[in-house]
Amino acid sequence: MVWDMHVETVPELCNPTLWRYKGEGNANVILALRSPHGRFGGVVLRLRKGGVLMHGEQQTPEMPSFLISYTRDVLVPLFGNQYTGETKLLQVTPEFLQSLAEAIEPFRPAKRRHAGIDIHQEFALLMPDYTVFTSSAGVTLAVELKPKWGFLPTSSFIKPENSVKRLTCRTCMHQHLRRMQGDQTEEIIDYCPLDLFSCDESRLRKSLPQLIKLAGNKFKLFIQGEKIDIGQDGWHTRLNEFFQITDDPVNDSHQSNTLYQALIDLLIKAIANERGLFDRLRYLQKTLDSLDIEGIYMLDLIQQGQLLEPKLEEWKKTVELYLQRTQETSHMPAGPLALKDMTLDEQRQLLYEFLLSTTLKDCSVMFSFRKPDDNSDSTLSGSLFNSDDVKRLEVGNFLDHVEYRAKLLDLDPKPVTKLPYYFNLDTEIVKCYQKRELPRECCE
Incomplete structure (x- = not known):
């Protein structure tokens, strides 16, 4: 059906x-x-x-x-x-x-x-x-970012022994665990998503090169729909198809660095221009996760094994009640005793909100860029999808201005059945990070 x-x-x-x-x-x-x-x-x-x-x-x-x-x-x-x-x-x-x-x-x-x-x-x-513009004859440059968690949790359900979660962001702690497990190189990658979510130029200039080093599914670069990796043979030639910086046959490394900085500058401008999107994403991540996984795991629903996957109508109701509550600035329960007084429907609301937050913590932001083209048309006649929804962005340096769009990807719902995994992973991340002598202090 x-x-x-x-x-x-x-x-x-x-x-x-x-x-x-x-x-x-x-x-x-x-x-x-x-x-x-x-x-x-x-x-x-x-x-x-x-x-x-x-x-x-x-x-x-x-x-x-x-x-x-x-x-x-x-x-x-x-x-x-x-x-x-x-x-x-x-x-x-x-x-x-x-x-x-x-x-x-x-x-x-x-x-x-x-x-x-x-x-x-x-x-x-x-x-x-979204890695190409169908309505333009020019070259499309697209970048897919997976920013991850944009906030420090403040939930009263976080145990005192886990208070480091209020000081160091989840992504920074998780990167430490991965290094301990040998999932990353010996090089310490210093990417903190709170820097990216700040949309501040100096912090973006610090965080973006670190995010590029992570690569994988955290940072993807496309030229005309084809994925390229910074550092691979000929990457700067492909990137130059978009920027069209004059070749420097004497100093190839200089041109590579110039192109790399041009890419960073373009992304800084685009992210700053989309501050509203990043602010909204961070706000939703945080307010939908009002209890933290430690509070979620205290719910009777979970302790009694009453885990039911939400149907579409339940998802719709969850969002309606969440928007109503946040618009009325109502508060969540203050502690474990308040949870005990909640009905199963109220607990289910918090549980489904947490799953929504989990989706948003793992979503991607896709930026697609093109140079203005007199032959561009925002809607192709008879095309399957609607207009490109492009915006104008003043850039400077090698580009006077560009047109771009921003889209959210990877927004599928997370299953209730993964809650034990989320709780166990959270416990493992915190325990591993607590072995550090000096925790990192992340700044929202």
Whole structure:
């Protein structure tokens, strides 16, 4: 059953030779069109992996339509339409999916091959490809950032022995644990998301190079839809396709540094210009996580094992009650005794709010840049998706000004079944960090 939702039936798109591998995460594979294809230029296809659970239950054909409804009814009330983007359903066949799975297998990283495309899904998601502008003949530069936690928790449910959580941000503590586990190089990466969320130029100039060093899923750079890694062979040549800085054949390293600084300057301008988005993201992360995982784990719902995955109507109600409460500046319970007096519905509200916060702590912000072009048109005639929603940004230096858009990605709901994992990870992070002689003091 698809809930009152239009489904695109486009036989010409069910041709596996049209698609190329673009990337994947734990639950989904992303494919892009090899070349513009009529009104479907600038779209990506998101396919669910087989054997992967999503929002806590066995995946069904309804899942893609659930995610579209979740965006419309849960996320748009929190952020508005500007940042959440569009998604459409595409009907697919097992034969098409099997051919795709075989075609992309050589391009997939080894660590992801434990799960492949679910060939039994009836619907895939068509989404705009935010790494390109479909309405411009020029080069698109796109940067995907995963800023992580933007606040220091103040919950009264944090135990005294864990008070370091109020001093050092979660990301800084987690990076320390990863180093201890050997997940990072010996080099200490000094990225603090509180610096990025500040939108202050000096703090951004400090944090962005550190975020670039983290790379992985924390920082991705695209030129005309193709991912490039800073430091790889020819990276500066690809980046120069956008900036078009005069070549310096005598000093190649000087040009690389110039391009790197031009990229940093551009991102500083864009992030500062989107202060409203980052302020909103930080505010929602913090106020939706009013208890901290330590308080959430005290709820009778969890202690009694009454963990039910929210349906769409419950998600909608959660957001409605949250917005009502925050607009009325009502306060959360002050301590454990107050939790005992709460009804199960009130506890469920706090639990679902926490899951929303967890999604926002792990979302990405995608910036797409292009140079102004007299031939640009914000809406292509007959295109599948609406306008590019571009804004003008004064830059200076090598670029007078650019046009850009900002979008939020990776906004799928988190499952209730991961709560024990969140609690255990929090405990492990804090215990490991407490072994440091001097904790870092992060500043909001």
